[in-house]
Amino acid sequence: MEVRSGKTLIRTVLGDITTQTTEAIVNAANSGLLGGGGVDGAIHRAGGPQIMEECKEIRARQGGCPTGQAVITGGGRLKASYVIHTVGPVWSGGNRQEDELLRSAYWSSLALAREKGIRTISFPSISTGVYHFPVERAARIAVKTVLDFTGEHDFEEIRFVLFDQRTYRAFEEAIEEQMPA
Ligand code: AR6
Numbered sequence: 001m002e003v004r005s006g007k008t009l010i011r012t013v014l015g016d017i018t019t020q021t022t023e024a025i026v027n028a029a030n031s032g033l034l035g036g037g038g039v040d041g042a043i044h045r046a047g048g049p050q051i052m053e054e055c056k057e058i059r060a061r062q063g064g065c066p067t068g069q070a071v072i073t074g075g076g077r078l079k080a081s082y083v084i085h086t087v088g089p090v091w092s093g094g095n096r097q098e099d100e101l102l103r104s105a106y107w108s109s110l111a112l113a114r115e116k117g118i119r120t121i122s123f124p125s126i127s128t129g130v131y132h133f134p135v136e137r138a139a140r141i142a143v144k145t146v147l148d149f150t151g152e153h154d155f156e157e158i159r160f161v162l163f164d165q166r167t168y169r170a171f172e173e174a175i176e177e178q179m180p181a
Contacts, residue, residue, distance in 0.1 A: 001172055003179050005150040009157040012175065014168045017161040018046035021079045022120040024072075025161075026109050028127065029085040031064045033071070038129045039163070043083060047076035051083055068104035070112045082118060084109045088127030091134065099141055102127055106145040110158075119156040125167045139170035143178050 002011050017025050017039060027043045030036055033055040035044045044051055054073035058065070065071045070086040086109045089101035105126050113121050123142065127133035146158055162168040 005147050007154040008150040011159045012171045013161050015161055017122055017124050018042050020122040022122045024082040024084050024113055024118045024121045025080045026123045027083050027085045028124050029087055031087050033059050033064050039124045047078040050076035068101040070108040072112055091132040102141050103145045106142055110149045114153055122159040122161045135167055135170045139174040143174040
């Protein structure tokens with residue numbers, strides 16, 4: 001589906017984020033920045049070792065990436081020129097600032113992209129895999145954060161790339177809910 005928020009095109013796509021042609025793709029990383037499973041593993045496999053080299057430099061410089069924040073590397077062999085690595089919260093019942101930290105992961109990624117002059121960006125569904133954040137709740141937060149950000153700043157396109165039908169539906173429903181026709 002495609003909608004507009006101000007000048008920004010917001011799209012949902014069912015698919016694999018590693019093949020997207022937006023200038024940047026976002027990685028659902030962990031604070032250590034040393035790779036892992038899920039979308040993180042897929043991005044490092046597809047992008048090759050250069051991305052990990054840059055992650056290690058960031059680790060050496062600043063000791064990783066706290067939950068809710070974001071860092072940027074090149075895209076290695078990916079079509080995307082940049083990977084923005086953000087760290088979503090691990091779900092532990094909802095009383096440990098999980099909502100705020102998830103919002104912050106999306107917001108920090110968008111702020112960093114804007115700082116770098118990036119105009120098109122793809123997001124996966126942060127925290128809803130290994131980190132077990134409930135997907136409908138996460139989708140509402142993701143969409144709200146993108147709508148709030150694009151209320152202040154334009155992108156050309158912000159794309160949500162969802163890996164399975166249930167997640168795809170959750171994002172579509174969140175958009176329908178928050179952008180009544
Ligand atoms: N393209 C798009 N989405 C994908 C892809 C892909 N190629 N592969 C998986 N997903 P997860 P998290 C979806 O677990 O919950 C890692 O080990 C997946 O189906 O990747 O934030 C990191 O190193 C789900 O909908 O991220 C961290 O330790 C979504 O991406 C930890 O997992 C997020 O699932 C982060 O966990």
